[in-house]
Amino acid sequence: MADTTADTKKQDRAAAKLAKQIGAFAREHGGAEGQLAHIGQAGTRIVLVGTDGGWGDLVAPSYAVAEKAAEKAGLTLHEEFDGEFAARVKTGPYEWTRMAGIQLGGTANPAA
Numbered sequence: 001m002a003d004t005t006a007d008t009k010k011q012d013r014a015a016a017k018l019a020k021q022i023g024a025f026a027r028e029h030g031g032a033e034g035q036l037a038h039i040g041q042a043g044t045r046i047v048l049v050g051t052d053g054g055w056g057d058l059v060a061p062s063y064a065v066a067e068k069a070a071e072k073a074g075l076t077l078h079e080e081f082d083g084e085f086a087a088r089v090k091t092g093p094y095e096w097t098r099m100a101g102i103q104l105g106g107t108a109n110p111a112a
Contacts, residue, residue: 011065018058018069022048026073029054033076035085036066046070047081053090 026032029050037045039059044066046058060066070077078085 014061015065015068015072018046018060018065019072021058022046022069022073022075025050025056033078034070035078035081036063036070038063049085049088053088055089
Protein backbone atom coordinates (compact mmCIF):
# COMPACT_ATOMS: atom_id res chain seq x y z
CA MET A 1 0.00 0.00 0.00
CA ALA A 2 1.30 3.46 -0.91
CA ASP A 3 2.36 5.84 1.81
CA THR A 4 -0.40 8.46 1.57
CA THR A 5 1.54 10.90 3.77
CA ALA A 6 4.46 10.80 1.33
CA ASP A 7 2.05 11.15 -1.61
CA THR A 8 0.38 14.15 0.03
CA LYS A 9 3.73 15.82 0.70
CA LYS A 10 4.81 15.21 -2.90
CA GLN A 11 1.56 16.75 -4.20
CA ASP A 12 1.96 19.73 -1.84
CA ARG A 13 5.50 20.33 -3.14
CA ALA A 14 4.32 20.10 -6.75
CA ALA A 15 1.47 22.54 -6.06
CA ALA A 16 3.81 24.98 -4.31
CA LYS A 17 6.26 24.91 -7.23
CA LEU A 18 3.46 25.49 -9.74
CA ALA A 19 2.01 28.29 -7.58
CA LYS A 20 5.39 30.07 -7.69
CA GLN A 21 5.47 29.74 -11.48
CA ILE A 22 1.89 31.04 -11.75
CA GLY A 23 2.82 33.97 -9.52
CA ALA A 24 5.86 34.79 -11.64
CA PHE A 25 3.73 34.70 -14.80
CA ALA A 26 1.11 36.97 -13.19
CA ARG A 27 3.76 39.50 -12.10
CA GLU A 28 5.28 39.56 -15.56
CA HIS A 29 1.91 40.06 -17.27
CA GLY A 30 0.15 42.47 -14.90
CA GLY A 31 -2.04 39.76 -13.40
CA ALA A 32 -3.47 36.52 -14.74
CA GLU A 33 -6.50 34.29 -14.90
CA GLY A 34 -6.60 30.64 -15.86
CA GLN A 35 -8.45 27.53 -16.88
CA LEU A 36 -7.74 23.90 -16.05
CA ALA A 37 -7.93 21.25 -18.77
CA HIS A 38 -7.50 17.50 -18.38
CA ILE A 39 -4.86 16.11 -20.73
CA GLY A 40 -5.23 12.44 -19.96
CA GLN A 41 -2.59 10.48 -18.10
CA ALA A 42 -0.14 13.36 -18.52
CA GLY A 43 -2.13 15.35 -15.96
CA THR A 44 -3.86 18.70 -16.13
CA ARG A 45 -2.89 21.74 -18.16
CA ILE A 46 -3.08 25.10 -16.38
CA VAL A 47 -3.72 27.63 -19.15
CA LEU A 48 -2.71 31.15 -18.09
CA VAL A 49 -3.83 34.42 -19.69
CA GLY A 50 -2.19 37.62 -18.52
CA THR A 51 -3.90 40.98 -18.18
CA ASP A 52 -1.67 42.16 -21.05
CA GLY A 53 -2.85 39.32 -23.33
CA GLY A 54 0.27 37.21 -22.87
CA TRP A 55 -0.40 33.53 -22.40
CA GLY A 56 1.27 30.34 -21.39
CA ASP A 57 0.62 27.03 -19.75
CA LEU A 58 1.92 24.68 -17.12
CA VAL A 59 1.26 20.98 -16.58
CA ALA A 60 0.31 19.57 -13.19
CA PRO A 61 0.46 15.84 -12.47
CA SER A 62 -3.25 15.80 -11.52
CA TYR A 63 -6.35 17.96 -11.44
CA ALA A 64 -6.17 18.14 -7.64
CA VAL A 65 -2.59 19.47 -7.75
CA ALA A 66 -3.57 22.01 -10.42
CA GLU A 67 -6.48 23.24 -8.29
CA LYS A 68 -4.26 23.48 -5.21
CA ALA A 69 -1.61 25.42 -7.15
CA ALA A 70 -4.19 27.84 -8.54
CA GLU A 71 -5.62 28.39 -5.07
CA LYS A 72 -2.18 28.99 -3.53
CA ALA A 73 -1.36 31.50 -6.28
CA GLY A 74 -4.71 33.28 -5.96
CA LEU A 75 -5.48 32.53 -9.61
CA THR A 76 -9.03 33.20 -10.78
CA LEU A 77 -10.19 30.14 -12.72
CA HIS A 78 -12.66 29.97 -15.59
CA GLU A 79 -14.77 26.86 -16.13
CA GLU A 80 -14.25 27.02 -19.90
CA PHE A 81 -11.88 28.63 -22.35
CA ASP A 82 -14.85 30.40 -23.91
CA GLY A 83 -14.99 33.25 -26.41
CA GLU A 84 -14.74 36.09 -23.89
CA PHE A 85 -11.77 34.57 -22.07
CA ALA A 86 -10.06 33.42 -25.28
CA ALA A 87 -10.49 36.89 -26.81
CA ARG A 88 -8.07 38.26 -24.20
CA VAL A 89 -5.19 36.24 -25.69
CA LYS A 90 -2.90 38.22 -27.98
CA THR A 91 -1.16 36.20 -30.65
CA GLY A 92 1.61 37.21 -32.99
CA PRO A 93 3.13 36.01 -36.25
CA TYR A 94 4.78 33.02 -34.60
CA GLU A 95 1.49 31.61 -33.31
CA TRP A 96 -0.27 32.22 -36.63
CA THR A 97 2.37 30.41 -38.64
CA ARG A 98 2.65 27.54 -36.16
CA MET A 99 -1.04 27.01 -35.44
CA ALA A 100 -2.61 28.00 -38.73
CA GLY A 101 -0.04 28.83 -41.39
CA ILE A 102 1.49 25.38 -41.69
CA GLN A 103 -1.91 23.69 -41.77
CA LEU A 104 -3.13 26.07 -44.47
CA GLY A 105 -0.06 25.61 -46.63
CA GLY A 106 1.73 28.70 -45.31
CA THR A 107 5.41 28.95 -44.63
CA ALA A 108 6.85 27.27 -41.58
CA ASN A 109 8.81 29.14 -38.93
CA PRO A 110 12.57 28.93 -39.37
CA ALA A 111 14.28 26.37 -37.19
CA ALA A 112 15.26 27.76 -33.81
